[in-house]
Amino acid sequence: MSVLIFAELDEGKLKGSSKEAIYYGSKVAESLGTAATAIVIGQADSAELAAAGRFGAAKVLHAADSKLTEANGMAYASVVAAAAEQEGSTVVVLAKSSLGDAMAARLAGKLRAGLAANVVDLPNLSNGFRVKRSIYTGKAFAETELTADKKILAIKKNTITPEEKEATANVEAFSPALNDSDFVLKVTNTEKATGDVLLPEANLVVSAGRGLKGPENWGIVEDLAKALGAATACSKPVSDLDWRPHHEHVGQTGIKISPNLYIAAGISGAIQHLAGVNSSKVIVVINKDPEAPFFKSADYGIVGDVFDILPRLTKAVKAL
Amino acid sequence: MKILVCVTSVPDTTTKITFTDNNTRFNKAGVQFITGPYDDYALARAVELKEKLGGTVTVLNVGSADSDPVIRKCLAIGADDAIRVDAEPTDAFFVAEQIAAIAKQNSYDLILMGRESIDYNGGQVHGIVGELLGMPSISPVMQLDIDGSTAKLTREIEGGKQELEAQLPLILGCQEPIAEWKIPNMRGIMTARTKPLNVIPPAGNDTLTQVVGYELPPARGSVKMIPAEEAETLIRLLRTEAKVI
Ligand SMILES: Cc1cc2nc3c(=O)[nH]c(=O)nc-3n(C[C@H](O)[C@H](O)[C@H](O)COP(=O)(O)OP(=O)(O)OC[C@H]3O[C@@H](n4cnc5c(N)ncnc54)[C@H](O)[C@@H]3O)c2cc1C
Numbered sequence: 022m023s024v025l026i027f028a029e030l031d032e033g034k035l036k037g038s039s040k041e042a043i044y045y046g047s048k049v050a051e052s053l054g055t056a057a058t059a060i061v062i063g064q065a066d067s068a069e070l071a072a073a074g075r076f077g078a079a080k081v082l083h084a085a086d087s088k089l090t091e092a093n094g095m096a097y098a099s100v101v102a103a104a105a106e107q108e109g110s111t112v113v114v115l116a117k118s119s120l121g122d123a124m125a126a127r128l129a130g131k132l133r134a135g136l137a138a139n140v141v142d143l144p145n146l147s148n149g150f151r152v153k154r155s156i157y158t159g160k161a162f163a164e165t166e167l168t169a170d171k172k173i174l175a176i177k178k179n180t181i182t183p184e185e186k187e188a189t190a191n192v193e194a195f196s197p198a199l200n201d202s203d204f205v206l207k208v209t210n211t212e213k214a215t216g217d218v219l220l221p222e223a224n225l226v227v228s229a230g231r232g233l234k235g236p237e238n239w240g241i242v243e244d245l246a247k248a249l250g251a252a253t254a255c256s257k258p259v260s261d262l263d264w265r266p267h268h269e270h271v272g273q274t275g276i277k278i279s280p281n282l283y284i285a286a287g288i289s290g291a292i293q294h295l296a297g298v299n300s301s302k303v304i305v306v307i308n309k310d311p312e313a314p315f316f317k318s319a320d321y322g323i324v325g326d327v328f329d330i331l332p333r334l335t336k337a338v339k340a341l
Numbered sequence: 342m343k344i345l346v347c348v349t350s351v352p353d354t355t356t357k358i359t360f361t362d363n364n365t366r367f368n369k370a371g372v373q374f375i376t377g378p379y380d381d382y383a384l385a386r387a388v389e390l391k392e393k394l395g396g397t398v399t400v401l402n403v404g405s406a407d408s409d410p411v412i413r414k415c416l417a418i419g420a421d422d423a424i425r426v427d428a429e430p431t432d433a434f435f436v437a438e439q440i441a442a443i444a445k446q447n448s449y450d451l452i453l454m455g456r457e458s459i460d461y462n463g464g465q466v467h468g469i470v471g472e473l474l475g476m477p478s479i480s481p482v483m484q485l486d487i488d489g490s491t492a493k494l495t496r497e498i499e500g501g502k503q504e505l506e507a508q509l510p511l512i513l514g515c516q517e518p519i520a521e522w523k524i525p526n527m528r529g530i531m532t533a534r535t536k537p538l539n540v541i542p543p544a545g546n547d548t549l550t551q552v553v554g555y556e557l558p559p560a561r562g563s564v565k566m567i568p569a570e571e572a573e574t575l576i577r578l579l580r581t582e583a584k585v586i
């Protein structure tokens with residue numbers, strides 16, 4: 022009856038958020054007196070899979086059917102359900118992500134499992150099975166009791182910091198029967214930025230708003246991001262105006278992030294913007310208007326012109 | 342084209358969230374309720390598709406009579422009729438079962454939802470309904486066109502987007518820029534008053550989760566301002582004080 026963790030790959034490597042999920046799952050397993058098993062779907066080499074042991078997985082089930090190469094929430098949910106059945110798992114853990122969301126929702130339907138999304142702490146087992154999840158887009162938390170036998174926990178980025186140990190997981194091939202009905206979507210084109218830090222995965226984020234005046238000025242944002250090894254993000258008007266792609270838009274109607282550092286340049290700090298970024302650990306605001314509302318939600322602030330400040334920060338980072 | 346649009350009634354995005362009754366109840370006092378912003382995108386695209394291809398748009402909410410103003414607004418924007426399942430929707434699985442029960446009685450070509458509710462941010466109801474109906478679900482969808490019985494759509498993926506083709510019927514979780522939000526006009530508001538809003542009892546009451554209490558996040562400490570002339574010190578502070586780089 023191990024705790025099962027759905028661990029995602031990005032280009033053959035375990036995603037950082039999934040390493041957090043494995044570690045979180047191993048902690049849950051510890052409190053339940055059982056072991057943690059990770060299920061990994063797609064192509065990855067055996068060393069990468071065994072490395073799940075560093076984060077606390079005793080075993081890795083690897084589903085490598087070539088039909089599963091393309092990320093597919095419906096098919097992945099069927100595979101995870103089969104793994105949960107084989108392992109007798111009643112608790113499934115995953116990292117909140119685009120693919121994870123799609124998989125978890127279908128899995129909840131299949132297993133009639135209670136699904137808590139955006140979990141921000143380890144479960145409290147002293148009185149039933151309770152988790153704390155972030156609600157109202159980061160504006161509050163709800164203590165939630167999972168009353169069903171089966172439970173799915175989708176954890177928010179930065180909920181837990183894995184402590185790595187010297188261990189490798191036992192890797193077992195896993196080949197459940199696949200259902201044709203899970204393969205009815207035809208992908209005709211995929212566009213994905215390569216080589217960049219994925220925004221939902223990033224520990225450091227440099228974000229900019231309408232204060233940048235136009236897409237031609239994003240060089241100074243990208244330079245600072247590159248120097249820091251950070252991902253870039255933007256406000257909603259910036260993606261609405263097509264200055265930046267939609268997948269960089271953070272906030273109430275965009276991506277919700279919780280990195281260690283969020284630097285906001287030329288963003289006023291509207292409540293809908295804050296909703297998506299307020300669980301960042303440290304927030305830096307750079308704005309030429311000392312009255313910009315964002316300063317009230319910041320840890321560090323600089324009143325200044327982004328065109329002057331950003332290049333100087335980049336230089337200072339390079340000099341570290 | 343028969344389209345079902347599922348909408349939530351949620352606190353306006355500018356709401357300051359507070360709780361009452363020893364942090365066990367959301368404080369509705371003075372709160373303005375709106376259609377979920379993602380649900381608004383779904384509705385706007387549904388109305389556009391109806392105008393282009395003909396057919397009907399039905400709006401569905403699982404909620405109390407408090408949702409009625411939000412439902413009327415959806416009718417004013419262009420939905421033809423509405424169903425409200427009269428129940429307190431405190432659990433996503435419960436909501437999904439209600440939607441699935443209605444979908445089973447009416448064969449919709451498209452079931453459009455928002456990518457996620459902005460109160461509980463679950464992002465799960467579309468997938469659960471898909472599983473209960475044995476129907477594909479796709480989210481978050483940024484573009485949608487219908488060609489005969491084929492849907493051509495674009496969904497967002499991390500760091501990019503993906504174009505897909507699928508056969509109807511489908512369940513989609515929508516987000517921008519699938520359509521522009523619509524504002525009801527005077528004529529819409531007048532006709533909405535006479536459009537049917539059918540209130541029905543819930544089917545079953547399976548819930549798999551239960552909220553036992555709420556909490557507000559701790560306030561952030563006060564901001565440390567750094568003079569523009571000394572901007573470079575920020576980087577040192579991020580390393581030595583905040584320890585994030
Ligand atoms: C339902 C709903 C959902 C929404 N969802 C989102 C969302 O998900 N994400 C989001 O971001 N917004 C969202 N919004 C929009 C939000 O209300 C704001 O309009 C938006 O965040 C403003 O973007 P901005 O800060 O880039 O632009 P502005 O508000 O125009 O701010 C630009 C800032 O740049 C500063 N500035 C200008 N020039 C310089 C310079 N040279 N140097 C330094 N600073 C400079 C200005 O002082 C100003 O503070 C939503 C709104 C609604 C109604």
Ligand SMILES: Cc1cc2nc3c(=O)[nH]c(=O)nc-3n(C[C@H](O)[C@H](O)[C@H](O)COP(=O)(O)OP(=O)(O)OC[C@H]3O[C@@H](n4cnc5c(N)ncnc54)[C@H](O)[C@@H]3O)c2cc1C
Nearest residue numbers: 347348350403404433454455457458461462463464465466
């Ligand atoms: C204590 C409490 C009080 C609540 N009060 C209300 C209320 O007064 N009115 C209200 O409408 N909801 C209310 N909700 C329910 C909440 O809005 C959601 O409907 C439900 O909890 C599912 O949340 P989710 O974040 O998992 O949905 P998600 O999976 O994020 O929702 C995805 C999409 O599913 C559809 N959907 C979700 N919920 C509903 C619904 N209830 N009816 C129709 N379509 C839906 C929408 O298209 C939505 O965009 C309450 C929830 C709790 C816990």
